[in-house]
Amino acid sequence: MPVDWYFSRLHNGHKISRVLLVSDLPLDSLEITRYFRDMPYWLGVKIVPFDQFKPNPDYESVVKGVRVYKINQCDAVVAIGGGSAMDVAKCIKMFATLDENKNYLEQEIIPNDIPFLAVPTTAGTGSEATRFAIVYYQGIKHSITDESCIPDAVVMDPNVLKTLPDYQRKATMLDALCHAIESYWAVASTEESRGYSAEAIKLIFDNVFGYLANNPKQNEQMLRAANLAGKAINITRTTAPHAMGYNLTSVYGTAHGHAVALCMKQIFPLTIDRAFVSCNDPRGADYLEGVLREMAKLMGCQTAAAASKKFSEFVDGLELEKPQFTEGDFEKFTNVVNPDRLANHPVKIDASEINDIYRQILA
């Protein structure tokens, strides 16, 4: 077990002795959580479980986690779970060495060397590979960005996907696929980021049917794909489908990856049509056209239009239940779309077009 190696080695001259285990999963629910539960017997490492947080974690739960970390004199953090467990663990790691008498969100992050291991339990967010952590303070979303919150080790255990519910399995995979596509065409893309995205896109399409059938080999490949897509957005961030998808999740409760894919279905063809009309990338329209063509090849298609069609049919083929949308909601969506994400989109999209895209999704 690679976890044994991680805990038996010295970290900055010290052996880990007390671990804060951040997870909202029962400790007897998975093979990996049982492994940590029994760790005192295997390795003599004390485990301090912390599960006092909810999805979209708030600042108070993070403060509580920092207190538990300090009171128990922990010297390492482990996160097991999806995006929320990762966000909480990242914040605890970053805040543990800051001044506890001041608001952590108002302090500058000082990188620390607290060992931090992550075990993602979905093949989707890629959060275990990113420098971003989200926390809600007084109901407002705060995004903290710091390299020091990237886990120094990741365990990809395909067994965690064995019992994943069907909707979550499909929606998280769509999240990873949209990360890879958006990062590939992002204005902020680099050669390195495109390398990660390209590998992720290929892995997803090569393994999706086995993954949907819950085959262990393909589950493992999908975890790898989601991690690579996470590495890609760690460099580039996301683009318009993510900027727009958040509204569908907050208003209708549509799973994040499903919501983003519904937006991608509309935005993919629009992006192709606009490549020469309103290119946003300083590298130019010819460059963007080349990127779209390369991406089509990665998806096994001859043209960008065929890739867009393939994406749309792929999402429809998953037969996800369409949320009960109300067309009247679209106006309030437009006001909160993150302009930074739109600036990172390879073609310009203005407010009236956002309205049109939402109308098409809600129709």
Ligand SMILES: [Fe+2]
């Ligand atoms: Fe996402």
